[in-house]
Amino acid sequence: MYAQHRQAYVYEVLEEMRVGNLDAAGVAAAAAARAADAKPDAYANEPTRWSGFAVRSAKPFNAEPPPGVLVRTYHTPNEAFYVRNHLPVPAVATADGADYRLSIRVPGGVAGAPRGGVSPTDAACVHTLSLADVQALPAVTLTAAVQCAGNRRTEMSGHRAVKGGAWDACAISNAAWTGARLTDVLASLGVPDVGALAAAGVRHVVFEGADADAEGGVYGASIPLDVLAAGDVLLAWGMNGEPLPADHGAPLRVVAPGIVGARNVKWVTSVALSDEESHSHWQRRDYKGFCPSVCLEDADYDSAPSIQELPITSAVGEVAVSADGRSVTARGYAYAGGGRPVxxxxxxADGGKTWAAADLAGADGQVPAAVCGARYRDYGWTLWSATLPLPAPGRGEVVVKAVDSSYNVQPEGLAGVWNVRGVLNNAWHRVPVGGEG
Ligand code: MTE
Ligand code: MO
Known part of the structure; x- marks a missing residue:
């Protein structure tokens, strides 16, 4: 099912497991039997997509918009919003929503009797909600950027090979999401607030999607309970004022603003309050960072924490040299995880010798830095622009680095942040102007 597995090293692994060879007659008979017993195409439900995408993988569909398009508007148009699917688009994405059901699992220690903390043996209470039940709650709209942990992986693999799908710098987009606060959904079921949940032993909020592999295993991920405290985690049905598109999780997706893309579960079918992280492959055996000297065989997934908030990052989207060749105007995005403002x-423009502070465009001119307790709530990205003199006529190298409200900065080079899975690349982003920088 995964086209990206058709690679030499996968065949090498498989070669060690070869038990024999089929003869031509056997292959033909198997093909005939398969045709007679044809399963529906797992990818029969893929929507029509924007022709402007740079497609990184067709099945499952992974695509990013061109950088010039991405940094043109504060809110990314729905059709151009990057798509990261691990599995086929599920049927629920294109159905009319009437049959859609969301299950919410509340452990017994929280839901009432029996008491005594959260454990898998406690009698849990499983609530079932329709789309209408969720949409009956107060609708909230907030702007949040979503970024894949693998954004800029291609650049990282240029430094040293990594294992993971290719992405340039546009596996990030920004939208205004409309939905119900997850805390409101829980409150409507009589579930106490985050403090009481924590006291009862809940540590994680675990999500599952409707998208499944050939064995029926579904996409899943979780966020720590405390992310709910600011009240901004949404079960969203709207994107930039339109219904959520099929590729982005219709009819309902998790928007966990400030948290890495992978936890923003699309086509969400279940929410569980748990003492444990999600057991999914993507929570436990993917989306983790490692020391630059750790190779694939030595990567200890159990001890590395799952990626949640992403580090401060920025990239150049577009450069334009003035008619006289003396200056360059550069534009791009900057994003800080955890709701921290940029x-x-x-x-x-001279490869990092001299610098100027760019002009910043926040959320349509709104004051950005709202804080709730210790938690920042500025979830949208920041677009920036700067016009700088070029070091030589028509030539130079544009470099960008951003600073967040905790004065976190981006590292200069790839050597210190390189990791075998190619995630979390937030090194200074460089774009040559007029040939060599
Ligand atoms: N949710 C489901 N159900 N299935 C998925 O494959 N991919 C995750 C996340 N949620 C995924 C998912 C990853 S890794 C990312 S980066 C974001 O969705 C991408 O969201 P987008 O496709 O709306 O841009
Ligand atoms: Mo991702």
Whole structure:
């Protein structure tokens, strides 16, 4: 099912397991039997997509918009919003929503009797909600960028080979999401607030999607309980004022603003309050960072924490040289995880020798840095622009690095952040102007 597995190293692994060879007659007979017993195409439900995408994988569909398009508008148009699917688009994405059901699992220790903390043996209470039940709650709209942990992986593999799908710098987009607060959904079921959940032993909120592999295993991920405290995790049905598109999780997706894309579960079918992280492959055996010297065989997935908030990052989307060749105007995005505001973006046109602070465009001119307790709530990205003199007529190298409200900065090079899975690349982003920088 995974086209990206058709690679030399996969065949090498399989070669060790070869038990024999089929003869031609056997192959023909098997093909005939398969045709007679044809399963429906797992990818029969893929929607029509924008022709402007740079497609990184067709099945499952992975695509990013061109950088010039991405940084043109504060809210990314729905059709151009990057798509990261691990599995086929499920049938629920294109059905009319009437049959859609969401299950919410509340452990016994929380739901009432029996008491005594959260454990898998407690009698849990499983609530079933329709789409209408969720949409009957107060609708909230908030702007949040979603970024894949693998954004800019291609650049990282240029430094040293990594294992993971190719992405340039556009596996990130920004939208205004409309939905119900997950805390409101839980409150409507009589579930106590986050503090009481924590006291009862709940540590994680575990989500599952409707998209499944050939064996029926579904996509899943979880976020720590405390992410709910700010009240901004949504079960969203709207995107930029339109119904949620099939590729982005219709009829309902999790929007966990400030948290890595992988936990923003699309086509969500279940929410479980748990003492444990999700047991899914993507929570436990993927989306984790490692030391630069750790190879695939030595990567200890159990001890590495799952990626949740992403580090401060920025990238150049577009550069335009003035008619006289003396200056360059650069534009791009900057994003900080955990809802932290981007407070400054430094841009250079001479490869990093001299810098200027860029002009920043926040959420349509709104004051960005709202805080709730210790938690920042500025979830949208920041677009920036700067016009700088070029070091030589028509030539230079544009470099960008951003700073967040905790004065976290981006590392200069790839060597220190390189990791075997090619995630979390937030090194200074460089774009040559007029040939060599
Ligand atoms: N949810 C489901 N059900 N299935 C998926 O494959 N991919 C995750 C996340 N949610 C995924 C999912 C990953 S890794 C990312 S980066 C984001 O969705 C991408 O969201 P988008 O496709 O709306 O841009
Ligand atoms: Mo992702």
């Amino acid at each position: 407070v400054r973006v430094d841009v250079s």
